[in-house]
Amino acid sequence: MTHRRIRVATLAASLAAGLLLASCAAGTEPDVDLDPTTGAPLADAPADADAVWPRTVTVGGADVSIAAEPQRIVALSTETGDLVLQLVGHERVAAVASGSVTEGAGNQIAEAELVETVLPPGTTPDPEQILTLEPDLVLMTGRHDGEEDAAGLLAGSGVPALVFTAADFASPDAVAASLRTIGTAVGADEAAETAASAFEAEVAEVTDAVAGTTERPRVLALMARGDQVLITGVGSTPTTLAELAGGDPIAAEQGWHGTVPADAEMILATAPDVILVEDFRGAGLDPFTAILEADALAGVPAIAEGQVHLVPSSEISGSAGIRMADGLRTLAGILQPALTGN
Numbered sequence: 001m002t003h004r005r006i007r008v009a010t011l012a013a014s015l016a017a018g019l020l021l022a023s024c025a026a027g028t029e030p031d032v033d034l035d036p037t038t039g040a041p042l043a044d045a046p047a048d049a050d051a052v053w054p055r056t057v058t059v060g061g062a063d064v065s066i067a068a069e070p071q072r073i074v075a076l077s078t079e080t081g082d083l084v085l086q087l088v089g090h091e092r093v094a095a096v097a098s099g100s101v102t103e104g105a106g107n108q109i110a111e112a113e114l115v116e117t118v119l120p121p122g123t124t125p126d127p128e129q130i131l132t133l134e135p136d137l138v139l140m141t142g143r144h145d146g147e148e149d150a151a152g153l154l155a156g157s158g159v160p161a162l163v164f165t166a167a168d169f170a171s172p173d174a175v176a177a178s179l180r181t182i183g184t185a186v187g188a189d190e191a192a193e194t195a196a197s198a199f200e201a202e203v204a205e206v207t208d209a210v211a212g213t214t215e216r217p218r219v220l221a222l223m224a225r226g227d228q229v230l231i232t233g234v235g236s237t238p239t240t241l242a243e244l245a246g247g248d249p250i251a252a253e254q255g256w257h258g259t260v261p262a263d264a265e266m267i268l269a270t271a272p273d274v275i276l277v278e279d280f281r282g283a284g285l286d287p288f289t290a291i292l293e294a295d296a297l298a299g300v301p302a303i304a305e306g307q308v309h310l311v312p313s314s315e316i317s318g319s320a321g322i323r324m325a326d327g328l329r330t331l332a333g334i335l336q337p338a339l340t341g342n
Contacts, residue, residue: 053068053069057184059163064155070135070136073088076139076140076150077164078097078100079318079319080141083179086108087188094134096115101113104281107314117133127157130159131159137185137186169319169321171240171324172199180192180193199324199325209336210246210335210336210340217307218250218274219239219242219335220251223280224280224283224287225280231251231262233256234257238276241316242331245334246339264294268300274302278313279310279311311330315327
């Protein structure tokens, strides 16, 4: 197969400037302190002074009783770790997943690096290892049977465990709901409500700006894991954000759920107007060049017109958390530049 060099659209620093300037034009100062990295509200008081314990928190249909305000929280997934660190800081977190301290994955890295234990990567949590940390609350995302099994063993040992699903972090609405749930679980209800409301306002600013547009580019979102290039399906974070940002996901058009192996023939047949490429932990375009630089794809609109865009996975993946608002703003600048001032 012959290949040619593909033009990749540059995401300039001003990509999101239109919406940001609009939000600042009123000249009002924010009434909460903001994280200088993420722009999210910081929680001055980690826990609500008038919190009532014990309390019951429901996640995935399971009612979990928490006897007292947790002081040794173990977060087994990047997304749960990032959210709980935002709410209560490292002082009450005993352990986090390796993703929380990895550039391009975690979004509370400075706090995560202060946590006493970083758990090794893996899909099956070791309940015995977790119990040696003396947790009083475990947070996890149940992507595999191992997490569910571990939660059952922990519950049998008297340690409350909240088992979220990947869907609980896949969209802005889901992130806001999970943030509030974790806030309730750790006694930081007010801080969670403040952060979730601010996040929802950021999302609404973008969706309001693109509402009603009739010119919606057809979008294909690609990701790479190992040596495999995949198309993200309906319900995935990139596809969900692309639709909210004013695009028409080809995954929905084709009825693709989950991830679908990508090849040049499939891209040629679907002829996307825009191709979004997930930049996974700084890998850039390299995992995708074998497909996207094929001569057969030279006439695909997205490639011919330079509409191939790298977007950080830390903003458009299921572990993006509150940074999902940044990803949505970025995608709106790509898909609807006239409506967002870009």
